Amino acid sequence: MREFDYTRAETLSGAAGQLGENASIIAGGTNLLDLMKIQVMTPSRLVDITRIDGLRDVSEDGEGLRIGALVTNSELAADPRVREGWPLLSRAILAGASGQIRNKATTGGNLLQRTRCPYFYDTAMPCNKRNPGEGCSAKEGDGRMLAIFGTSEHCLAAHPSDMAVALAALRAEVEICAPHGDARRVPISELYKLPGDRPDIETVLAPDDIITAVHLPAPQADTRQVYKKVRDRASYAFALVSVGVAVAMDGDRIASVSCAIGGVAPKPWTDPEIEKALAGQTPSDEVFGQAADKALTQARCQPDTEFKKPLLRRTLIAALREATGLAASAPGVETARIPA
Amino acid sequence: MTKTFRMDEAQPRLLDETGQGIVGAPLDRPEGPKKVSGRAAYAADGLPENAAHGVLVRATIPQGRVTRIDESSVSEVAGLLGVFHGPKMTRNPAQGMAGAAPVQPGNEVHYHGQPIALVVAESFEAARDAAQRLVVSYDADADVITDPSRSETHEQDDPETAGDFEAAFAASEVTLDRTYTTAPHAAAAMEPHAAVAEWEGDALTLRGALQMLRFNKKELADSLGIDPEQVRILSPYIGGGFGSKLGIGPEAVAAALAARELGRPVRVVMSRQTVFDTVLRRTETSQRLRLGADKDGRLRALSHDDLVSNIRDEGFAEPVSQASQFLYGAEGLSFTQTLARVCRTPTGSVRAPGEAVGMLALEQAMDELAEELGICPVELRLKNLPDKNPMTDQPFSATRLADCLREGAEQFGWAGRKPMGERREGDWYVGMGVASAARSNMLIKSAARVRLTGDGAVVETDMTDIGTGSYAILGQITAEMLGLPVAKVEVRLGDTSFPGASGSGGSFGASSAGSATFLAAKAIRETLAERMGCSLSELTLQNGIARGGNREMPLSELVDEELVEEASVEAGDTADSHFSAGFGAHFAEVAVHVYTGEVRVRRMLGVMAMGRILNEKTARSQALGGMIWGLGSALTEKLTHDPRTGHLATRDLANYHVPAHADVPGDLKVVFLEERDDMANPIQTKGIGELGISGAGAAILNAVRNACGARVYDMPATPDRVIAAMDAAGF
Numbered sequence A: 001m002r003e004f005d006y007t008r009a010e011t012l013s014g015a016a017g018q019l020g021e022n023a024s025i026i027a028g029g030t031n032l033l034d035l036m037k038i039q040v041m042t043p044s045r046l047v048d049i050t051r052i053d054g055l056r057d058v059s060e061d062g063e064g065l066r067i068g069a070l071v072t073n074s075e076l077a078a079d080p081r082v083r084e085g086w087p088l089l090s091r092a093i094l095a096g097a098s099g100q101i102r103n104k105a106t107t108g109g110n111l112l113q114r115t116r117c118p119y120f121y122d123t124a125m126p127c128n129k130r131n132p133g134e135g136c137s138a139k140e141g142d143g144r145m146l147a148i149f150g151t152s153e154h155c156l157a158a159h160p161s162d163m164a165v166a167l168a169a170l171r172a173e174v175e176i177c178a179p180h181g182d183a184r185r186v187p188i189s190e191l192y193k194l195p196g197d198r199p200d201i202e203t204v205l206a207p208d209d210i211i212t213a214v215h216l217p218a219p220q221a222d223t224r225q226v227y228k229k230v231r232d233r234a235s236y237a238f239a240l241v242s243v244g245v246a247v248a249m250d251g252d253r254i255a256s257v258s259c260a261i262g263g264v265a266p267k268p269w270t271d272p273e274i275e276k277a278l279a280g281q282t283p284s285d286e287v288f289g290q291a292a293d294k295a296l297t298q299a300r301c302q303p304d305t306e307f308k309k310p311l312l313r314r315t316l317i318a319a320l321r322e323a324t325g326l327a328a329s330a331p332g333v334e335t336a337r338i339p340a
Numbered sequence B: 001m002t003k004t005f006r007m008d009e010a011q012p013r014l015l016d017e018t019g020q021g022i023v024g025a026p027l028d029r030p031e032g033p034k035k036v037s038g039r040a041a042y043a044a045d046g047l048p049e050n051a052a053h054g055v056l057v058r059a060t061i062p063q064g065r066v067t068r069i070d071e072s073s074v075s076e077v078a079g080l081l082g083v084f085h086g087p088k089m090t091r092n093p094a095q096g097m098a099g100a101a102p103v104q105p106g107n108e109v110h111y112h113g114q115p116i117a118l119v120v121a122e123s124f125e126a127a128r129d130a131a132q133r134l135v136v137s138y139d140a141d142a143d144v145i146t147d148p149s150r151s152e153t154h155e156q157d158d159p160e161t162a163g164d165f166e167a168a169f170a171a172s173e174v175t176l177d178r179t180y181t182t183a184p185h186a187a188a189a190m191e192p193h194a195a196v197a198e199w200e201g202d203a204l205t206l207r208g209a210l211q212m213l214r215f216n217k218k219e220l221a222d223s224l225g226i227d228p229e230q231v232r233i234l235s236p237y238i239g240g241g242f243g244s245k246l247g248i249g250p251e252a253v254a255a256a257l258a259a260r261e262l263g264r265p266v267r268v269v270m271s272r273q274t275v276f277d278t279v280l281r282r283t284e285t286s287q288r289l290r291l292g293a294d295k296d297g298r299l300r301a302l303s304h305d306d307l308v309s310n311i312r313d314e315g316f317a318e319p320v321s322q323a324s325q326f327l328y329g330a331e332g333l334s335f336t337q338t339l340a341r342v343c344r345t346p347t348g349s350v351r352a353p354g355e356a357v358g359m360l361a362l363e364q365a366m367d368e369l370a371e372e373l374g375i376c377p378v379e380l381r382l383k384n385l386p387d388k389n390p391m392t393d394q395p396f397s398a399t400r401l402a403d404c405l406r407e408g409a410e411q412f413g414w415a416g417r418k419p420m421g422e423r424r425e426g427d428w429y430v431g432m433g434v435a436s437a438a439r440s441n442m443l444i445k446s447a448a449r450v451r452l453t454g455d456g457a458v459v460e461t462d463m464t465d466i467g468t469g470s471y472a473i474l475g476q477i478t479a480e481m482l483g484l485p486v487a488k489v490e491v492r493l494g495d496t497s498f499p500g501a502s503g504s505g506g507s508f509g510a511s512s513a514g515s516a517t518f519l520a521a522k523a524i525r526e527t528l529a530e531r532m533g534c535s536l537s538e539l540t541l542q543n544g545i546a547r548g549g550n551r552e553m554p555l556s557e558l559v560d561e562e563l564v565e566e567a568s569v570e571a572g573d574t575a576d577s578h579f580s581a582g583f584g585a586h587f588a589e590v591a592v593h594v595y596t597g598e599v600r601v602r603r604m605l606g607v608m609a610m611g612r613i614l615n616e617k618t619a620r621s622q623a624l625g626g627m628i629w630g631l632g633s634a635l636t637e638k639l640t641h642d643p644r645t646g647h648l649a650t651r652d653l654a655n656y657h658v659p660a661h662a663d664v665p666g667d668l669k670v671v672f673l674e675e676r677d678d679m680a681n682p683i684q685t686k687g688i689g690e691l692g693i694s695g696a697g698a699a700i701l702n703a704v705r706n707a708c709g710a711r712v713y714d715m716p717a718t719p720d721r722v723i724a725a726m727d728a729a730g731f
């Protein structure tokens, strides 16, 4: 860890005033501090936003839910309104990290956690995300956790957040406070930038932007929501592939699906082709597989990530089977019941 | 005077006759409350006043030379005390029981991750910062070999054989020829390696996290170029070892070097990444199994050839086929080992070296053979149990493998196992698997001292407790022998000023240090019998009262001055005349997701006969922990080496996946069958710590096959590999 200044902000504008190049917000610190210890991140100033009022609540805002940026992952997953109306979000959060980490981790921090590409964590190895122009060690290296969509020749890393996948499937928006201007809202899928030739720039946020909340639109009545995460052990591992789906049925047919995929792209991956391919169809493995194949036409794999194609196809089928009731007695399926 | 004892013949089962009735009881560990309340001082906890902090710096090339360590690159770090390197720095930890310094490569680099310098500062934070900033220049070699499959580095042993394998294989009615690979593993002990070194004149005291102090003392002295008598090592509590702390480590040598130079104590704690980089790992393996059998299921030919790796100049090679050499008999047996020399983190003993990975292959091959023959896998094993070691012709000292298989099948409900792929629940296939367990057993020279003070006793030995229960069992043996409540026995361990024991390794600690303790206490019994004026066989000791020859007397009256006895034990003729090993049988039931290939172990049962059980609770914990390791090796654990530099890409516990709680079934059960091994040692015990792993993973993988048709040849069986194997099997 390098020496750094530490400021505890009382207000949003106070925090914004301290931010800028080489300053970092600290929220739960569960990702940032790990990266600082190994000098992958070396901010000269930390701005602690955890004492700022008004960022800790989950409230109903008429359209849906407003989740303050400092609401912890544990609180959010346990919120009765979330469990009832957006179970996909609860499930996705609980599928990530560990109880201890979720107690500390915040909504804003979770969205902005950095990739888990092992070379990003190893300062002995070149990495364009750490030092643009240095090269990408992952390319011919250990690539099991890399992305297959949206990558560039400069960076192949995947975004690791489970929560973000659920939020993308639920069409959430991020509320951002800029120092000189009103709060603005950005759909979650537009928060992230693809790597292109600047993999170090991961989001549309300016250095002094602060995420203040996430807005969840009201879910459609009677959607069935499933989060399915496949990983290298049963718990406490990042996704190889994860799928979040919310499905509305019209009798025996699928009325609409909203879907996002994790572990496969530098952001929660959404592909309208999947949703188009499913709308109006009678659920079957074949229909689900065809939808996956549509998305997979965009995939670009390394030898180490070839497996993600069949795995994604199968995980999407498995999730949709649960959501449409094809899977008999599947544990983990919850129907969203909307309070009157 | 130390009483020395050689195990030349079977000894009376004295612990079955003594009166206290405490041996075998499922007692809590006496040090447990201290550990869970943070009062047990581990190596890094004992921080002397004025201690400085050291952080190891790693090499970042796979092979070559360090040409310059630029100390000016860290000169501005506040509180910097020095950068230490030079000819005494060690490349990696010593191998278990080496008793001499590990390789000291000077300015040479033999693997990416090798510790090349120690940065010392007033605070840990400053030292870590400086270690990351230190600029090192190298002269890197081209064409470095990091891939063990490259044959130009291969060293091959002559095959070990019995009978004529080729002829027997050719004559077999059914044959099988399969290659399995296993991933490299890390011991991943919870406590990272740590040392605090303090000099007083020429005398060094090292608080370390070490498993085998008698050897470690010599290794440390040899590394530093001093006399072993100048070294005292303290290691009273160790947060897990699993083989990774058998030999002296670079943290200890570097701490001692810096402390001498600075004239003040130095603490070095490895970061988790450094533990992964430099601590001996388990090799990856490639294993070819060839089995030949007659249609009725009698094995005729068995060959197990393996390829393992290590770095240059290391003597260790994972004994992969160890259990294959004695578990089943056949007319023709053949075992060949090939060792690749690669620039990777060196390999060494990790819990159950040999069996842990060898039995994953052997016991899957047996399952494949059973399937090929259309014989129940339990039956096939029962048909092929030899009555003596087929390679050496030694009779087994004690084996209840057949009972373990039968009892296990009964208790597990094996009869309810369905044909492959026929049991489905929702989107999950469900299946059952079985495997034998075997792990060879040893007695290692050990000494211990017992003091009887009257109504209490003290045990002293440099034996260690790596979380396994040494404190508990040595207390129980002493209490049993001296007729005292266990609470009246104090056990002092982990100090080289005490008599030297085997240390913790190879599952031999309890038997070896336990036997020495037993013999010292037995010598005290002799004195007590004399004082009571009765023969030894008439003497009864119970709850602090001695009885014999129609007399009864409190020990506190019988013992005026403290009675002290020291005894040592070593292997003798029985080690040649008989072959001793622990045996058992593992049963597993798994669910495999039809679509995603995820495997969930639903229940497991291990039935084991492992000699006399000294403490039913700590023994069970060992067996359960071993089975969980088996699960890890079958399903989740894998170190990944960068294909270019050979260094570990999975350098932390987020990327190296030991089983999490959710991986471990709630229904995880161990049953011990009563056994005494009269040829093993004077207390009739066998090793316990490693048998639980041996074969456990194979039972799981055999269950995967039964569930969904997937036979996974490359372990661990992660979802992608299960999917590919299901596809290959047409599921």
Ligand SMILES: Cc1cc2nc3c(=O)[nH]c(=O)nc-3n(C[C@H](O)[C@H](O)[C@H](O)COP(=O)(O)OP(=O)(O)OC[C@H]3O[C@@H](n4cnc5c(N)ncnc54)[C@H](O)[C@@H]3O)c2cc1C
Pocket: A024, A025, A026, A027, A028, A029, A030, A031, A032, A033, A034, A049, A069, A073, A095, A096, A097, A098, A101, A104, A105, A106, A107, A108, A109, A110, A111, A112, A113, A114, A160, A161, A162, A163, A209, A210, A211, A212, A236, A237, A238, A239, B654
């Ligand atoms: C061992 C381990 C396993 C894990 N497993 C998973 C997993 O399986 N799935 C998963 O999804 N996650 C996993 N995580 C990651 C975990 O979810 C994140 O570390 C956590 O969510 C980050 O939240 P935080 O509040 O601690 O963020 P911090 O570490 O405080 O911050 C992270 C980043 O966000 C920035 N930031 C924080 N808040 C704001 C804000 N309001 N506005 C603007 N910028 C902000 C910080 O400057 C920093 O760059 C794991 C973490 C660990 C250590």
Ligand code: SF4
Pocket: A115, A117, A118, A119, A120, A126, A127, A128, A129, A130, A135, A136, A137, A138, A139, A154, A155, A156, A157, A199
């Ligand atoms: S994939 Fe991205 S994060 Fe990983 S090494 Fe390449 S540039 Fe760095």
